[in-house]
Amino acid sequence: MKAEIIAVGTELLLGQIVNSNAQYLSQELAALGIDVYFQTVVGDNTNRLAQAVEAATSRADLLIFTGGLGPTQDDLTKDSLASVLGRSLHIDPEAMENVDRFFKDRGIPMTENNRRQALSIDGATPLPNETGLAVGNAIADQGKFYIVLPGPPKEMKPMFEKQAKPWILEHVLSGAMPLFSKMLKFAGIGESALETKLLDLIKEQTDPTVAPYAKEGEVTIRISTKAPNEQEAMEKLDVMEREIASRLPNHLYANIDVPIEKTIVDLMAERGLTLSAAESCTGGLLMEMITAVPGSSAVFTGGIVCYSNAMKEKLLNVPHELLEGENAPGAVSAETAIVLAEEVRQITDTDFGLSITGVAGPSHSERKPVGLVYIALSRRDGETSVYELNLKGSREIIRLRTVKTILYHLWKEIKA
Incomplete structure (x- = not known):
């Protein structure tokens, strides 16, 4: 079973909106065992949309449309699809009732063009819109299947999950193994x-x-x-x-789709272990990722963002001669990373203390290159491990890769 996703909207072609719908639908279809070979984006133009429909029909069994169901004249998805299929449009009574109720409940006069949101293609199964006004459609025609969904993700996702997916399972995949x-x-x-x-x-x-x-x-x-x-x-x-x-x-x-920080929090909570962190160049990103995991309060006691040398000295007792001076290793060094990890662990009385210090960019620091980062892991009952990283990429990528790397080393330590 092959599918094609057709996203409709000139704003997508102009880059004003990111086509997140295609990502969501591709994932959902893959989970159903349906292969997506093409994703098409087409503007609000009747002829080009009709051409896109004809091309997709020639190479796919299932076509899923998003967008172009609104009240204005440039919302053309149903019109174009109906034309290609040789069908007419009609006002769906239940959808029209939903539109009428929306405006009455708000005391707003309804303009005539809002009736377009209740249009349905003849012979289609209407897909009710529980979070918006535009009704969706599902159609079987000469061995091909067509599903029309609204563009806003807050409307599209619930409609696909509650309306379109059951229709696909009943009409498209009725004889297929899941x-x-x-x-x-x-x-x-x-x-x-x-x-x-x-x-x-x-x-x-x-x-x-x-x-x-x-x-x-x-x-x-x-x-x-x-x-x-x-x-x-x-x-x-x-x-x-x-x-x-x-x-x-x-x-x-x-063996489930979770980030490594979730796995770490669960493992540490299960084993009664605690964690703290000292961050310099990542500016708290490590702590943010850990504390984004529900239940992390049982594991993570706290941490310190020590961006400047003064804060490294004052809050984490890094010796001045380690940070500054002609022969000092400097803030970006293995020696400093070790002190940071050991001090934050001792201050917070945790089982593990993590530290990060380095140059994330955009320019060098202490005459050290962008991407040079030191991470350290201090254990309550063991030695402190330190690792030198030489990373490439933008400032954001270097910071993210640093955090993912130190989480990997922590995971290896706690799973052993």
């Missing part, structure tokens, strides 16, 4: 290195399928299979997961 997937999460390894370890599995994949995805600081492998039920699917997926885990035991941190 798709089951597992998301394997990795840290401390890049996409190319991970692919090398799994290259034979990726090249020879049949069932289950193996697909890598990468984003800053971590990599995901999705393994998928079709089966009549979850038990049979999990038996196949578990075999593949064990094979992958045996090749990357020091990098696979979860």
